[in-house]
Amino acid sequence: MADSSPIDDAPPPAAAEANATYDFSAAAGPLPTPVIARIAAACRNWRGCGSALSLPFTSEACRELMRDTRARMCRVLAIPGTHDVLFLQGGASAQFSLVPLNLLGQAGSAAYLISGYWSRRAMEEAGRYCNVRALDWNGASDWEAPWLDERRIAYLHVTSNETADGTQLRELPHARVPLAIDMTSDVFTRHLPWERIGVAYCAMQKAIGVAGLTLVVVRRDLLGRARAGVPCVFDYAAQSTNGSRVNTPPMFALFVAHAVLEWIDASGGLPAVSTALARRSRQLYKVIDSCASAFHADAPSAVRSPTSICFDLRDPHRARQFSDEAQRRGIAGLAGHSKTGGLRAANYIGTSDAAISRLCDLLADFAAPR
Amino acid sequence: MADSSPIDDAPPPAAAEANATYDFSAAAGPLPTPVIARIAAACRNWRGCGSALSLPFTSEACRELMRDTRARMCRVLAIPGTHDVLFLQGGASAQFSLVPLNLLGQAGSAAYLISGYWSRRAMEEAGRYCNVRALDWNGASDWEAPWLDERRIAYLHVTSNETADGTQLRELPHARVPLAIDMTSDVFTRHLPWERIGVAYCAMQKAIGVAGLTLVVVRRDLLGRARAGVPCVFDYAAQSTNGSRVNTPPMFALFVAHAVLEWIDASGGLPAVSTALARRSRQLYKVIDSCASAFHADAPSAVRSPTSICFDLRDPHRARQFSDEAQRRGIAGLAGHSKTGGLRAANYIGTSDAAISRLCDLLADFAAPR
Numbered sequence: 227m228a229d230s231s232p233i234d235d236a237p238p239p240a241a242a243e244a245n246a247t248y249d250f251s252a253a254a255g256p257l258p259t260p261v262i263a264r265i266a267a268a269c270r271n272w273r274g275c276g277s278a279l280s281l282p283f284t285s286e287a288c289r290e291l292m293r294d295t296r297a298r299m300c301r302v303l304a305i306p307g308t309h310d311v312l313f314l315q316g317g318a319s320a321q322f323s324l325v326p327l328n329l330l331g332q333a334g335s336a337a338y339l340i341s342g343y344w345s346r347r348a349m350e351e352a353g354r355y356c357n358v359r360a361l362d363w364n365g366a367s368d369w370e371a372p373w374l375d376e377r378r379i380a381y382l383h384v385t386s387n388e389t390a391d392g393t394q395l396r397e398l399p400h401a402r403v404p405l406a407i408d409m410t411s412d413v414f415t416r417h418l419p420w421e422r423i424g425v426a427y428c429a430m431q432k433a434i435g436v437a438g439l440t441l442v443v444v445r446r447d448l449l450g451r452a453r454a455g456v457p458c459v460f461d462y463a464a465q466s467t468n469g470s471r472v473n474t475p476p477m478f479a480l481f482v483a484h485a486v487l488e489w490i491d492a493s494g495g496l497p498a499v500s501t502a503l504a505r506r507s508r509q510l511y512k513v514i515d516s517c518a519s520a521f522h523a524d525a526p527s528a529v530r531s532p533t534s535i536c537f538d539l540r541d542p543h544r545a546r547q548f549s550d551e552a553q554r555r556g557i558a559g560l561a562g563h564s565k566t567g568g569l570r571a572a573n574y575i576g577t578s579d580a581a582i583s584r585l586c587d588l589l590a591d592f593a594a595p596r
Numbered sequence: 597m598a599d600s601s602p603i604d605d606a607p608p609p610a611a612a613e614a615n616a617t618y619d620f621s622a623a624a625g626p627l628p629t630p631v632i633a634r635i636a637a638a639c640r641n642w643r644g645c646g647s648a649l650s651l652p653f654t655s656e657a658c659r660e661l662m663r664d665t666r667a668r669m670c671r672v673l674a675i676p677g678t679h680d681v682l683f684l685q686g687g688a689s690a691q692f693s694l695v696p697l698n699l700l701g702q703a704g705s706a707a708y709l710i711s712g713y714w715s716r717r718a719m720e721e722a723g724r725y726c727n728v729r730a731l732d733w734n735g736a737s738d739w740e741a742p743w744l745d746e747r748r749i750a751y752l753h754v755t756s757n758e759t760a761d762g763t764q765l766r767e768l769p770h771a772r773v774p775l776a777i778d779m780t781s782d783v784f785t786r787h788l789p790w791e792r793i794g795v796a797y798c799a800m801q802k803a804i805g806v807a808g809l810t811l812v813v814v815r816r817d818l819l820g821r822a823r824a825g826v827p828c829v830f831d832y833a834a835q836s837t838n839g840s841r842v843n844t845p846p847m848f849a850l851f852v853a854h855a856v857l858e859w860i861d862a863s864g865g866l867p868a869v870s871t872a873l874a875r876r877s878r879q880l881y882k883v884i885d886s887c888a889s890a891f892h893a894d895a896p897s898a899v900r901s902p903t904s905i906c907f908d909l910r911d912p913h914r915a916r917q918f919s920d921e922a923q924r925r926g927i928a929g930l931a932g933h934s935k936t937g938g939l940r941a942a943n944y945i946g947t948s949d950a951a952i953s954r955l956c957d958l959l960a961d962f963a964a965p966r
Contacts, residue, residue, distance in 0.1 A: 251652035266639040282621035319843035323827030438808030438846030457693030473689035476808030
């Protein structure tokens with residue numbers, strides 16, 4: 227199910243690129259320009275089905291779109307047959323509750339690796355449903371500890387990338403219990419070790435589309451443990467049995483995700499987009515480090531996030547000057563997370579080379595001796 | 597917050613209308629053509645903020661969009677200050693659980709008026725959380741019955757329009773307990789008696805946009821009764837306190853809803869769009885009734901739905917001929933609900949006069965003596 231015209235055959239006019247504002251907010255990722263063009267056209271008419279904004283999920287075209295989105299997701303992320311792919315709603319924050327509600331089963335506890343702001347938020351919400359055991363992220367956690375046992379601990383939750391702190395878990399834990407991973411902000415940056423993963427989830431608005439669609443990839447043998455009282459539409463097993471169609475799926479968000487997956491396929495798959503993303507992040511960190519008189523990035527280089535580049539000004543008195551200059555150059559969304567402050571640039575898979583280059587130029591010029 | 601150009605100033609070329617396929621599926625409503633044009637343009641760039649597909653909910657532009665969407669919704673639906681407007685996710689089916697989870701409080705029971713397929717579905721889901729008492733829809737329910745008392749019955753749930761059955765509750769009950777109303781399929785067809793309403797909810801994909809956004813209008817004095825264990829993002833009180841921003845709101849769906857509300861305002865508000873909708877439904881029922889040799893609509897005329905026009909062929913042997921002829925004329929989505937069968941045409945606020953006229957011509961020509 228690929229449109230006949232390649233999705234990347236219509237580069238935008240250079241003038242349009244030059245005038246664009248680049249938004250580096252962590253809250254939502256930009257879509258690749260050719261994907262935007264395709265979606266804008268489909269809003270008017272998609273394959274004679276009418277507007278893509280009003281696709282009835284009961285139609286055969288929508289069933290096929292969901293099947294192909296699932297198939298492409300499995301291919302791009304190398305998801306094995308042991309796992310099922312669910313398309314839900316509510317974002318990652320809903321999963322903070324729905325992971326324990328669906329996976330605790332007979333175990334009364336879960337473990338949470340605390341690597342920053344969002345892993346703490348996930349643990350706090352889970353603490354409403356079970357005993358939670360926090361593990362400090364010190365690089366030397368004892369995954370062989372006797373208590374870390376599947377009879378007592380249903381899963382080990384990790385936030386693979388911390389957007390507020392600017393850090394990424396380079397190596398996912400080798401534990402004796404299944405991992406539960408919030409991969410919202412770094413989903414397409416690397417291959418995932420599915421044999422260790424019980425559930426991986428992500429809200430789609432950063433890497434692959436619009437808010438309102440949540441990807442949940444769950445190991446099939448963990449299905450059917452939902453606590454009594456879980457709303458039917460949030461019961462993984464019910465949604466698995468019904469192809470994520472217990473309730474009306476967010477079809478337009480699925481349409482956008484499908485268009486991004488087509489673009490990833492056309493761009494060379496996960497190796498190509500993750501390599502490009504890593505290259506952009508190295509470029510940006512290099513400029514930050516080389517402009518040490520004006521900027522500093524505090525995350526240790528071994529755990530620096532490729533998608534959430536957190537840094538700050540050396541001189542807080544130049545904050546206004548910096549933000550004015552950013553605005554003048556068409557750069558937006560550089561404010562850090564409200565809890566941590568500082569500056570931050572998100573570098574998601576839809577972020578363009580041109581956007582990163584403009585930001586690098588801003589940093590270099592701002593740091594240059596006056 | 598209105599764009600300077602009126603939203604309805606660009607009628608599409610007549611040729612485009614003539615070639616369009618009209619989809620009458622109940623699952624998703626069409627958007628008005630000028631709204632589609634505006635959204636397609638905003639996908640490329642919205643007010644210099646970049647693509648409307650990637651709006652970060654943390655930006656001031658998005659905060660203002662949410663504020664204005666809420667304000668327009670209150671104006672169009674005449675929602676009083678006693679009620680708060682929440683923008684959630686999960687659709688009406690999620691509310692089948694979330695209404696009891698949020699509103700039961702100390703009461704152990706809720707009453708459900710059973711008017712068709714979807715009210716039964718709502719009651720079945722609620723039965724997982726409380727005692728449910730079913731009321732038959734016989735037009736003579738005893739709203740003064742001693743048991744229908746707020747100390748014992750938290751709310752009376754009604755499905756104001758039954759899409760599978762083709763019926764609408766013309767008069768909402770006058771009961772001594774607050775009403776909980778699923779108004780997903782007839783939200784903009786009439787003024788609502790807010791003084792009797794505890795909560796009214798609707799998924800947005802029929803009347804006002806794309807799936808993934810759920811409108812919940814709740815009486816403020818009912819907030820704070822949520823059962824322990826309700827996921828934080830589905831706790832009405834938490835979302836009310838936080839302006840529906842506990843988790844990332846589905847910004848693009850909000851953007852679409854806002855564009856439809858602008859169109860409603862520009863079209864003359866609720867009186868104008870509800871009158872136009874009623875006129876279209878009368879036109880269609882009139883043709884069905886006047887073609888009684890070929891078609892029949894079984895819902896009693898006093899409760900016929902203006903939005904879910906259910907009918908059927910007299911001669912089931914002509915079903916293939918009918919569907920072939922519909923397809924030839926660019927008419928899709930006429931299959932009835934899977935549980936009830938027959939034929940059905942949805943007539944939502946975005947349904948055009950041209951679409952209804954084409955359908956009426958099909959019915960009249962099909963019924964004409966050969």
